[in-house]
Amino acid sequence: MDTIIKLFDDVKSMIWPIGVADVIDMLIMAFVIYKVILLIRRTSSGGVTKGILLLVAALWVSSFLRLYTVNFLLSKVVEWGVLALVILFQPEIRRFLEQVGRSSLGKVFAQREERNELDSAITQTVEAYTSLSRSKTGALMVFERKNMLDDAIKTGTALDCTVNAELLKNIFWNKAPLHDGAVIVRSGRIAGAGCMLPMSGNVNLSRDLGMRHRAGIGASEQTDAVVAIVSEETGSISVAVGGMLKRHLSPDTLERLLRNELLPEQEQEEEPKFKLSNLLRSRKGEKNDVEKDHRQ
Secondary structure: OHHHHHHHHHHHHHHOOOOHHHHHHHHHHHHHHHHHHHHHHHOOOHHHHHHHHHHHHHHHHHHHOOOHHHHHHHHHHHHHHHHHHHHHOHHHHHHHHHHHHOOHHHHHHHHHHHHHHHHHHHHHHHHHHHHHHHOOOOEEEEEOOOOOOHHHHHOOEEEEEEOOHHHHHHHOOOOOOOOOOEEEEEOOEEEEEEEOOOOOOOOOOOOOOOHHHHHHHHHHHHOOOEEEEEOOOOOOEEEEEOOEEEEEEOHHHHHHHHHHHHOHHHHHHHOOOOHHHHHHHHHHHHHHHHHHHHHO
16 A cells, blocks of 8 residues: 555656646647648658658667667768758648648638538539440549649649539540549649559459559559549449449449548538438448449
């Protein structure tokens, strides 16, 4: 019992000196660390971050083992590496500072505007895909989410325009210069067209899947993007999410799937009474799609 009381007194003596300034200091550091983690998750810098951590760990180990030459070289790498990181992550750092500088009120209006544009983009995409499916015109669209797709946009033609059904049909027309690549949608707006996507490395994919489907699956494997595809051979509509491909979708199923993946928060906030029914209806539609896949 005395030991427990002593332990309690020790913990109390450690916590008691913490003042208001210390709490504010910890909250600020927690906010900064949280923003840095979000920045890493939104970009493809996860591998670079792991490399930095390994470098710092190697520096500490070399210092602990008194490997003076190795420690000297690693310290120089870290010293000049800070400048290299600023140059390497200049777009991400700029985007991070812009987000920090936005007011909360501006963020609310920006999120509302982005949701409205996403809602319109989904409607226009479904309309375009319905027409493209009938005419058996190949199409490939990538809806960006948390992982930024700047590298993919650089491989194509950068754009900044609203998603329009007629525009999409013109882009994917088989004689158009940008029809072979993917259209990338960011925050409800077209950010790029004619973009190249990484191919899937999954050797278990069906042999009847062409390059367009494999590229869509590859993009969904490496990022959290939602990829919508129209087959040039059959005109069937497919959606790839997380490396999984849902095939032979009807326009209604496509719209429901895109809304569930891209606007989940909006549905929870605006339609809380119908959340269970929407979920059951979505599960029923997905079950029917899976059954179609097995039959075909």
